[in-house]
Amino acid sequence: MDYVNVPDTPARKGKLCRLVVVSLGLLCILQVILSISLRLALYSKTAKNLTEEENSLKRKLNVFDLYTQQGWVYFGGSFYYISPFKKSWSDSREDCLQRGADLVIISSREEQNFIRQFRGYIWIGLTDTEEEGTWKWVDGTVLNKRFWETGEPNTFGGTDEDCGEVKPREEENNWNDTHCENENYWICEKIVDL
Ligand code: MAN
Ligand code: CA
Numbered sequence: 001m002d003y004v005n006v007p008d009t010p011a012r013k014g015k016l017c018r019l020v021v022v023s024l025g026l027l028c029i030l031q032v033i034l035s036i037s038l039r040l041a042l043y044s045k046t047a048k049n050l051t052e053e054e055n056s057l058k059r060k061l062n063v064f065d066l067y068t069q070q071g072w073v074y075f076g077g078s079f080y081y082i083s084p085f086k087k088s089w090s091d092s093r094e095d096c097l098q099r100g101a102d103l104v105i106i107s108s109r110e111e112q113n114f115i116r117q118f119r120g121y122i123w124i125g126l127t128d129t130e131e132e133g134t135w136k137w138v139d140g141t142v143l144n145k146r147f148w149e150t151g152e153p154n155t156f157g158g159t160d161e162d163c164g165e166v167k168p169r170e171e172e173n174n175w176n177d178t179h180c181e182n183e184n185y186w187i188c189e190k191i192v193d194l
Pocket of ligand 1: 154156161176179
């Protein structure tokens, strides 16, 4: 194939030079625009995420305020309410149900030690009314962790002791089975997804 040789005149060189300079300039401008838009996009995404996070924290804080104002205490994913008076086990449970909660279910050593802070004879959500000797929590689950006081549960003197209480003791193991008609303080628990 034949090529036509065009002589490199100074005017032609100048034109080529301008073309290169203009193209480089355009490239620079394009790069600046691209960089600014990327930063803007990143900024607005971060701002959106932060707003969502802020809203979710505000919601949690509102729930927390609402419960604490009504005397509930937060611990490990649940709110707890300690009664100011004493009632039978069933009446205590009824009170908890009316608060949208139930008698406390103790499922870990941490929770047991948290409950132990409240000193008194206090009802917990434990009963063997359904079947003598089969202790169940109010949600129907059988006992996993047990913190019975030594010698308990003992159905003392052959009397029906079908409800679980905690006693004000130094020892970690402070549960006792006692008469459901006795009047005790009680603790309600409400699991809240904060
Ligand atoms: C009392 C009751 C019983 C308990 C004994 C332990 O009689 O609280 O339930 O088992 O004390 O001595
Ligand atoms: Ca007992």
